[in-house]
Amino acid sequence: MELRHLRYFQAVADEKHFGRAAARLHMAQPPLSQQIRQLEGELGVDLLHRTTRRVDLTPAGEAYLVRVHAILQAVDAAGAEAQRIGQGLEGRLAIGCVGSATYSLLPALARALRAQLPGVDFAFRGEMLTSDQVVALRDGSIDLALLRPSGDAAGHADLTEQVLRQEKYVVALPDGHRLATRSRIRVADLRDEGLIVHSGHGKSAMYDAVVGLCREAGFEPVIRHEVAETSTLVTFVAAGLGVAIVPEPVSELVVAGAVHRPLATRARIDLVVATRADDRSALLARTLCVLRKQIVA
Amino acid sequence: MELRHLRYFQAVADEKHFGRAAARLHMAQPPLSQQIRQLEGELGVDLLHRTTRRVDLTPAGEAYLVRVHAILQAVDAAGAEAQRIGQGLEGRLAIGCVGSATYSLLPALARALRAQLPGVDFAFRGEMLTSDQVVALRDGSIDLALLRPSGDAAGHADLTEQVLRQEKYVVALPDGHRLATRSRIRVADLRDEGLIVHSGHGKSAMYDAVVGLCREAGFEPVIRHEVAETSTLVTFVAAGLGVAIVPEPVSELVVAGAVHRPLATRARIDLVVATRADDRSALLARTLCVLRKQIVA
């Protein structure tokens, strides 16, 4: 049995007339009769009751017609859906994001994506460590990662990475801190401050970046607290537990009791977008397009 | 596009290998590749991502596969359903019944039909007048009628009628009635009794039958009450409002205060089954078969 048989049956059932149905199908009447008989033969049921004056449906034909309608519609719908998915207008895409972009870039991106690609089911996972995102990309639990540069770029041959933008640093200080009155702070000014950093050497790229800045300024940082989440980090600063060096967009996360001051340094921290190199999905391409527009704006 | 394409796609998606899929489909690999390409071309989407080592599904292919599974299953289910309906094992059938068989034959028939044809959705309408059943048969609101012989059998050329059985008459009497002590009652004994009959000359066959019996016995019946339903009729008798001549199976409707005594007459009243002459449905045939077995038992 083929869809042809179902289409022909539907036409005959609609027209209740082999001749008219054949005309509608742009074919001659005899082959139409044959195909319908073939269908009935295959099913082992008479679907139509023929008289020379009119054709009508048997009870079995009535029931079959309903099913056939649904099937033919489902065939069309399946094709249409596949097309939309192929064009990246529909589907699922999971996006990972480091903590320091979770409260600035990610919400704006989510809004833009929902507006631009309303048919797509996006899943956002913020506060992810760079190293976890690499794993998640590889195992498919995310499809796009917003992360910081990791030391071993060589180990990411299967990933495509691109620098989205280079972010300045700011210092997060408790409200009444002695440095809070300065308009700009040098790294060296933090020599005697207790620092709050993201936890785990080799896991958080920010940890390594902050330690690197201090060493470049000629001192070994005093690490007072290690925290997993950026929101916790700023909260700790507000609570007076120490100061922190964070990328500038973190200052968009406003917490009472914490203030941000520019860090006087030429150093910048890259925000990188990474994807699986073999991921050729149209949805990913469209998502990257929206992401880049977002960065420019 | 044809079901063939869907079947082939499903096989390739299952096997993730054109060669093995072709073997499973009992065909060579090249035509399979062609058909899949043809499908992709028609949809305008790549469903498969080919490497020489393995075949895997694109996101569009994944979604399409799910739909294809459902479609192919629906095609099978539609055929199976049509077959069952064609064999009379599934479907809908409405049965009408005159009042005087509603409380005896009909419940037993319903039980037998449910047991024999569990897949069928039977609808029973009891207490229908013969004339209403003829109309209902013609307009399709019932498919099988249990009725009494009507005067104008000539007017039913489009119906097939068959006498199911010939029922004796009984007299329904109030409990303490003077005739209640008799074992048998002649029609002439009812000369001075007020009768309760089914309402409407020309509508209820029983009305005509009862009046006919009386005239044959040489008197014009005194009609005390006309009622629409058999249950009402017996209730009226029990209440002492009169006596009634009813077919013997009505005595199965036991109402406190009413008794039934055989009527001494050779006259019988036919119980007739009628169907549309052009109704060739297998379900009707099966139903009639169960009905006839029921009558014998």
Next chain:
DNA sequence: TAAAAATACTCCATAGGTATTTTAT
């Protein structure tokens, strides 16, 4: 008898087969 479906036959489009090439690992 007239309208419509079924039959008889013919033809050709295309599904499917065989042989070979291309491709990616």
Next chain:
DNA sequence: ATAAAATACCTATGGAGTATTTTTA
């Protein structure tokens, strides 16, 4: 180098066309 899909080409089944017959209201 090799396994597998794609390409090229061929064959033949069967879908569709034309002419005609059969059917039944």
